[in-house]
Every structure is written in structure tokens, then in C-alpha cells.
Amino acid sequence: MRFSDTLIPTLKEAPAGAEIASHVLLVRGGFIRRLASGSYNWLPLGLRVLKNIERIAREELKRAGAQEILMPVVQPAELWRDSGRWDVMGPELLRLADRHGREYCLSPTQEEVVTDLVRRTVFSYRQLPCNLYHIQTKFRDEIRPRFGLMRAREFIMKDGYSFHLDEPSFERAYAAMHECYSRILERMGLRFRAVEADAGTIGDGESHEFHVLADSGEDTLVYSPASDYAANLDTVPAPALPDEPDAAGAEQLAMRKVPTPNAGTIDAVATLLDVPAARCVKTLIVYAEEGGLAALVLRGDHQLNEAKASRLAGIRRPFGFADEAQVRAELGVGVGSIGPVGLGLPLVVDGSAAALAHFVCGANEGGQHYTGVRWARDVGEVRVADIRNAVPGDTAPDGSGPLAFTRGIEVGHIFKLGTKYTQAMDVAVQDADGKGVAPLMGCYGFGISRMVAAVAEQSHDDDGIVWPPAVAPFDVHIVALNNIRSSAVSRTAATLHEALEAAGLETLLDDRDERPGVKFADADLIGIPHRVTVGERGLKDGVVEYRRRTGGEVERLRPEEIAPKLAAMIRPAA
Ligand code: ATP
Ligand code: MG
Numbered sequence: 001m002r003f004s005d006t007l008i009p010t011l012k013e014a015p016a017g018a019e020i021a022s023h024v025l026l027v028r029g030g031f032i033r034r035l036a037s038g039s040y041n042w043l044p045l046g047l048r049v050l051k052n053i054e055r056i057a058r059e060e061l062k063r064a065g066a067q068e069i070l071m072p073v074v075q076p077a078e079l080w081r082d083s084g085r086w087d088v089m090g091p092e093l094l095r096l097a098d099r100h101g102r103e104y105c106l107s108p109t110q111e112e113v114v115t116d117l118v119r120r121t122v123f124s125y126r127q128l129p130c131n132l133y134h135i136q137t138k139f140r141d142e143i144r145p146r147f148g149l150m151r152a153r154e155f156i157m158k159d160g161y162s163f164h165l166d167e168p169s170f171e172r173a174y175a176a177m178h179e180c181y182s183r184i185l186e187r188m189g190l191r192f193r194a195v196e197a198d199a200g201t202i203g204d205g206e207s208h209e210f211h212v213l214a215d216s217g218e219d220t221l222v223y224s225p226a227s228d229y230a231a232n233l234d235t236v237p238a239p240a241l242p243d244e245p246d247a248a249g250a251e252q253l254a255m256r257k258v259p260t261p262n263a264g265t266i267d268a269v270a271t272l273l274d275v276p277a278a279r280c281v282k283t284l285i286v287y288a289e290e291g292g293l294a295a296l297v298l299r300g301d302h303q304l305n306e307a308k309a310s311r312l313a314g315i316r317r318p319f320g321f322a323d324e325a326q327v328r329a330e331l332g333v334g335v336g337s338i339g340p341v342g343l344g345l346p347l348v349v350d351g352s353a354a355a356l357a358h359f360v361c362g363a364n365e366g367g368q369h370y371t372g373v374r375w376a377r378d379v380g381e382v383r384v385a386d387i388r389n390a391v392p393g394d395t396a397p398d399g400s401g402p403l404a405f406t407r408g409i410e411v412g413h414i415f416k417l418g419t420k421y422t423q424a425m426d427v428a429v430q431d432a433d434g435k436g437v438a439p440l441m442g443c444y445g446f447g448i449s450r451m452v453a454a455v456a457e458q459s460h461d462d463d464g465i466v467w468p469p470a471v472a473p474f475d476v477h478i479v480a481l482n483n484i485r486s487s488a489v490s491r492t493a494a495t496l497h498e499a500l501e502a503a504g505l506e507t508l509l510d511d512r513d514e515r516p517g518v519k520f521a522d523a524d525l526i527g528i529p530h531r532v533t534v535g536e537r538g539l540k541d542g543v544v545e546y547r548r549r550t551g552g553e554v555e556r557l558r559p560e561e562i563a564p565k566l567a568a569m570i571r572p573a574a
Contacts, residue, residue, distance in 0.1 A: 001474070002497075003510045006044050009033075010522050020216045022456035023148030025465050029525045031452075031473075038145030038153030045526065046452065048473035048506075050156070053451050054135055056187050056470060057158050064180035065173075066131040066160050071113050073137055077103035079112040083424045090318050092140045106139035111421050111443060114161045118439070119427040122163065128429060128439060129169045133160030135448060149453040150409065151218070160444040163422070165431060170440045174416060177444045181210045181412045184446070189468035190458055193408060195221055196231035198307050205416035210446075211408025212454040221408045222390055227400035234307035237397050238390040240351025241299075244278070250357035253372035255341075260369045264336040266300035269369055273360060277301045280360040281353050283338040285327050287316040288346060293330060297340050297349040299356070302388040309387050312348060337362040340379045341370055347382050349375075354384045409454045410447070417441040465527035466549050475505040475570050477528035479520065481535035484513045492544065492559050493534045499563035504571055524549070530570070532562055 008030040015034070018024045026032050031046030042050060058068065077095070080086035086093075094106045107113070114132060122130065135158045145153050160177070164170040178194065185192040190212050197209040209232055211221055220233035263269045270277040280300035286309065288294035294315060298304055310319035327335055331343070339361030340347055353359070354375065363370045375382060393402045419438040421427075428436030447454075452471075459466045467473065478500075480493035493509055500507040508528060510519050516535075523531055533545040543556040546565075557565065 001506075001508050003508060003512050008043070008045055008522075008526070010525055018148065020147050020150070020457065021460050022150065022216075022453040025456055025460055025525065026148055026453065029465060029527070032149065038142060038151070040149060040152065040154075045473045049452050049455075049467070049471050050449060052471040052473075053188070053448055054158075057135070057184055057446060057448065060180045060184045060187070061133055061158070061160065063183075064131075064176040066133045066162075066180075068134060069132050070134045070136065071107075071110055071117070073107045073139070074104050075107050075113055077105060079116050079425075080105065083112050083115070083421055085112070088317070092142065094139050094141050107136065108138055108140045109157075109443075109445070110134070110136075110159050111161065111417070112425070115421045115425045115427060115441070118163055118422075119425060122427075122429055122439075125165050125429060125431050129162060129164045129173060131160065131162040131173055133158060133444070147216075147218075147453065149449050150457075152449065155447065156449040158446040158448050162442045162444070163439040164441075165429065165437065165439060167440065170416070170442060174414065174442050177414050177442070178208060181414065181444075181446065185210060185212070185411070188455060188470050190455065192411075193221060193223070193230055193406075195223075195408075196235050197413065198232060198234040205418050205420075207413060207415040209410050210412035212411050212458055213406060213408050214454070214457045215407055216457055217407040217409040219408050219410050220389075221406050222403050223406070224396035224398065224400045224402075225404050227396065227398055229396050229398045229400060233389055233405075234305060236390040236403070238305075238352070238386050238388045239395055240355050240384075240386070243355050243357045250374065253358050253374070255370050255372045255374070255378050257363050257368055257370055259367060261367045263369075269360060270300065273369070273371060275360055275371075279356065279358075281340070281356070283340055283343070283362060285322040285331070285335065285338065285345070287320045287322055288314055289316055293322050293327070294346045294348065295338070295340065295343055296387055297347060297353050297382075298388055299350065299353045302350065302352060302391070304387060305389045308385075309348075312385060312387070314346060315348075331364065333362075333364050333366060337364065337366050337368065339364055339370060339373075340382070341373060347379075348387060349382045349384050350388045351384055351386055352388065354382065409450070409457060411451050411454050412444075412446040414444045415442060417443055460527070463521070464525035467527045467529060469529045469570065472527070472529050473506075474508040474528045476500050476507045476530045476532060476566060477523050477526065478507060478509045479516075479523055479531060479533045480509065480511055481516045481519070481533065483511055483534075486536050488539050489534050489536055492539060496532060496534065496544070496559055496562055499560075500566065503563045503567035505563070505566060530566055534559075
């Protein structure tokens with residue numbers, strides 16, 4: 001492909017609002033262009049990367065025994081009512097109506113549609129197991145689309161669904177998908193980690209996420225260096241830490257109200273009263289079910305985990321902090337001065353806060369706190385639950401030692417759904433005894449378009465993207481220097497281009513009328529793994545220059561040596 005025949009609109013400047021490297025480099029390199037918030041045009045280079053990722057995914061899914069189908073993007077609302085999710089999904093689900101006033105949504109995922117398909121086509125145990133997937137456009141009206149392809153509103157997902165009559169058959173498919181996702185990521189040459197995860201609104205069973213490791217990742221991953229325990233922060237049980245030894249003698253303490261003017265934060269209160277933040281508690285007001293309020297109490301040095309809180313019975317799903325004005329109206333005090341003593345709301349206390357022998361808390365009065373508060377004496381019976389984020393140093397749930405933290409980009413998620421959907425949607429498959437049973441179901445998502453960003457995020461340097469060979473938009477980039485003025489250069493470059501393509505290598509020839517500096521900068525930015533530079537000076541010695549995008553030495557080779565050498569290196573089996 002000649003540069004002058006395609007559309008690669010590279011940019012010198014980063015696009016406005018781009019916060020992470022992959023977003024900056026994919027736009028600057030002319031891979032994608034924004035259309036609207038969270039939606040992007042795929043330009044020729046970007047589409048090539050996307051198609052490479054799809055191809056690898058298809059090859060590995062075939063090996064895992066999954067069959068490709070294609071389901072519609074516009075889905076009838078009635079299926080979502082059948083499954084009970086029409087009301088649970090909230091505003092992420094983009095709803096629309098047709099000319100007859102019938103309701104639809106744009107596909108955020110496909111459990112309903114595939115389950116409906118199965119209930120109308122699979123009747124006998126002889127048809128099971130069955131493992132179906134498609135690669136399709138998804139739409140989720142994300143509250144905060146950002147990071148380019150990473151958290152888009154319109155994106156491309158591979159989503160797969162399997163159906164089974166019995167547990168062993170299901171477990172085999174789940175293991176095969178786990179292996180399949182690992183292989184996809186290994187083939188792309190990425191550092192990744194599979195972790196235990198939270199099933200969110202999709203299911204209630206076990207699930208695993210696959211993360212590409214990157215500091216800019218939105219997810220916190222927690223692992224034990226001493227074992228193979230690894231989980232998403234949202235699923236890591238945080239231990240209830242015992243109180244410090246200085247709590248001895250707490251029984252003698254009286255509860256005392258002390259003035260704390262202008263101390264609006266835990267740190268300010270702790271400094272003012274000269275106590276550790278760990279001995280202060282914070283009280284967060286959130287929405288309970290049916291519009292009411294509830295209070296969540298944590299140690300001052302701990303952070304609430306919203307996913308854990310949203311799993312509590314009695315707490316509204318989706319989870320939300322109460323509006324400040326509503327709190328003031330109902331409790332008569334601002335959020336900075338609230339405490340559990342005499343609050344009059346349902347309370348959930350984190351295990352480590354509940355273990356405090358005495359503590360400091362807001363007095364439900366502006367500018368006042370209580371010290372020396374004791375749970376049983378001053379607050380009464382409370383509900384205790386794990387609602388905090390685990391922190392580095394907490395003991396791993398498997399007891400193997402202290403936890404360590406890293407960050408990841410979630411690119412895949414596999415779930416054990418059990419019969420949640422097949423039961424809700426009345427799927428009945430006859431087993432060998434002629435009895436109708438609801439099959440077990442698994443679902444397996446993989447973010448194809450997010451993957452493009454994840455690869456760029458993990459594999460780039462200051463000059464641009466460094467594509468792993470398996471997904472690179474081209475194999476070889478020929479930089480022709482001063483080709484417009486030098487017929488020797490343009491002829492040699494054209495011959496090389498033909499020879500490389502004839503050898504089965506995808507080749508981009510930069511034949512533009514641009515200065516060498518511009519061409520080199522664009523070659524680094526675009527990030528094709530192998531580069532051949534053709535210039536007049538080299539040709540006088542009968543050579544062209546070869547180097548890798550990853551760096552290393554420049555090799556001077558005769559032009560006719562290039563295609564056989566690169567073909568042997570890039571496609572050794574061919
Ligand atoms: P997240 O926690 O990142 O919102 P999710 O749990 O909502 O992800 P799933 O419903 O499991 O995601 O979707 C499967 C895969 O689809 C994810 O692993 C991810 O790779 C991809 N994906 C999800 N949301 C987006 C998005 N807004 N933009 C791009 N890819 C996405
Ligand atoms: Mg999501």
C-alpha cells in the first residue's frame with residue numbers, strides 16, 4: 001500500500017482532552033477519529049489493527065469449539081422485560097421506539113437475544129452443548145466516556161454464550177474459554193492477568209476478568225505474591241482489622257462532645273484532636289431501597305468499596321451517594337458532621353470500624369464531634385459488613401501473606417450464569433429422560449475495540465506506538481527519502497514494495513513528497529515493526545537500511561536481500 005493512496009492523517013499535536021497515551025497516539029497516528037462523545041471512525045490503519053485482533057480471536061474461538069453467528073444491534077424491549085433487566089439496567093441502556101411506538105434498545109450485550117434464540121431452536125439434549133459467539137457493535141450510554149476507545153459509548157465486542165445440560169459440560173466450556181482468552185493475549189505478546197471478579201448486573205455466579213497490565217488502567221488488581229490468588233479490588237474480602245493495643249482501658253472512657261470548628265475532613269479532625277485517622281470514623285449517606293437513606297460507616301483511613309456496598313441487601317442498585325441538599329434537609333446537618341450516634345438511619349458498619357474499642361465521630365451538629373464513643377454503649381446493635389477497599393498489606397484471603405496491588409485494563413470477562421436467564425426466559429430442553437430442563441449458561445465477553453487501545457497503552461514509547469507483530473497494521477514500512485527528486489530511490493522503493501508484497505508481507509510505502517524528518521517521525525508514530533529506509537546515499541553504496549521499531553542496530557543490506565530476509569523472519573512457516 002502506498003501512503004499517497006491511503007488515508008493516514010497524522011497529527012503533530014495531541015487531541016484536546018486526551019488523557020492517556022493510547023488515546024493520544026491512536027488519534028495522532030491517524031488510526032481513529034472522533035465522531036461524537038465516545039464514538040470513533042476507524043481509518044484504514046486502525047481498521048487493520050482491529051481486523052488482526054478479530055482474526056486472532058476467531059482462530060482461538062474456533063479452537064475452543066465456539067461457532068460464529070451474528071445477532072441484531074436493535075433489540076425488542078419485550079425480551080429485556082422477560083429477563084427482568086429492562087428496569088435494572090438504568091440509563092446505560094439506550095432505549096428507542098419505532099414508528100409504531102414499539103420499544104427497543106441498542107444492544108449493550110446479548111444474553112436476552114441469544115437465550116431467546118436458543119429457546120426457539122434448541123429442544124433436545126442432543127443439540128447441547130452449544131457455544132455461540134458474535135463480533136458486533138455495542139452501545140452503552142456510559143456516564144463518563146473517556147480515554148478514546150477504552151471507554152467508548154459505541155464499541156465492538158466479541159460476546160459468546162454457551163448452553164449445557166450438566167455441570168461437567170459447563171465446566172469444560174468455561175475452562176476452554178479461560179484458556180482461549182489467555183491464548184489470544186499471549187499471541188499478542190501482552191503482559192496480562194486473569195483475576196476473580198464481580199459479576200455486576202449480568203449474573204450472580206463466579207466470574208473472571210482478563211486484564212492487560214498498565215498503570216493507566218481503570219481497574220485495581222490485587223494479588224498475593226506468595227500464591228496464585230488474584231482478584232479485582234471489588235471482590236477482594238477485606239479483613240476486619242483488630243483495634244490497636246492502646247485501646248486497652250477504653251471502658252473507662254466517657255463520650256464527650258468537643259468543638260471542631262472548620263474541621264470538615266477526617267484529616268482535619270484527626271489533626272485538631274491529635275488522634276490517628278484510624279480512630280476516627282466517617283459516615284457516608286447513601287440511597288437505600290425505595291428512596292430512603294442509609295448510613296455506611298468506615299474507619300477514617302479506609303475507603304468505601306462501592307461494588308461491595310451495592311451488593312448489600314437494602315441498599316439501592318445502582319449505588320449512589322445521597323444528594324447533599326437532601327441530607328441537610330432530612331438530617332438537619334451537613335455531610336461533614338454526621339456520625340452514627342442517634343442518627344436514626346439504618347447503619348452498616350465496616351468490620352474494621354466495628355472493631356474499634358472507642359472512636360471519634362461527627363456529633364450530627366455543625367462544628368461538633370464526639371470522642372470516646374463506644375459502639376454497644378453509645379450506638380447500640382449495628383449491622384457489620386465488609387464494605388471497604390482492601391489495602392496493600394492486608395492479609396490475602398487464602399492466608400498466603402500480604403496483598404500487593406497493580407493496575408489493569410479489563411479486556412475480557414467470563415461469567416458463570418447458571419440458569420438465571422434460561423429460567424427467567426422459560427428455556428426448556430428435553431433431557432435423556434424426556435424431562436424439560438433449563439440449561440446452564442455461560443457468557444464470555446471480549447472487548448475487541450478496547451483491545452486496540454490496551455495494546456497501544458502497554459506497547460508504546462515517547463515517539464509512538466510499538467505494535468506487537470501479531471496485530472501491527474503492516475509488517476514492513478518502507479521510508480523512501482527524497483523519492484520525488486531521485487528516480488533511483490523511487491524505483492528501488494517500488495521494486496522493494498513489490499518484492500515484499502509478493503513474499504506475503506503487508507507493506508506500507510511512504511512515497512509522499514515530505515521531508516525525511518517528517519517521514520521518520522510518522523514511521524515511529526505509526527509503529528510498524530520493521531522499517532526499510534531507501535535513500536540516495538545508501539544506494540550509491542548499493543544498500544538500503546533496515547531496523548526494527550523496537551530499536552537495535554541499523555543493518556545495511558542490498559535491496560534484493562530484504563524480501564527473503566524479512567519473509568524468513570516474519571513468516572518462518574510460510
Ligand atoms: P467495565 O467494568 O470496564 O465497564 P463491564 O464489566 O461493563 O466493563 P462487560 O459487560 O463484561 O464489561 O463487557 C465485556 C467487555 O467489553 C469488557 O471486558 C470490555 O473489554 C468491553 N467493554 C465494556 N464496556 C466498554 C466500553 N464502554 N468501551 C469499550 N469496551 C468496553
Ligand atoms: Mg461497564
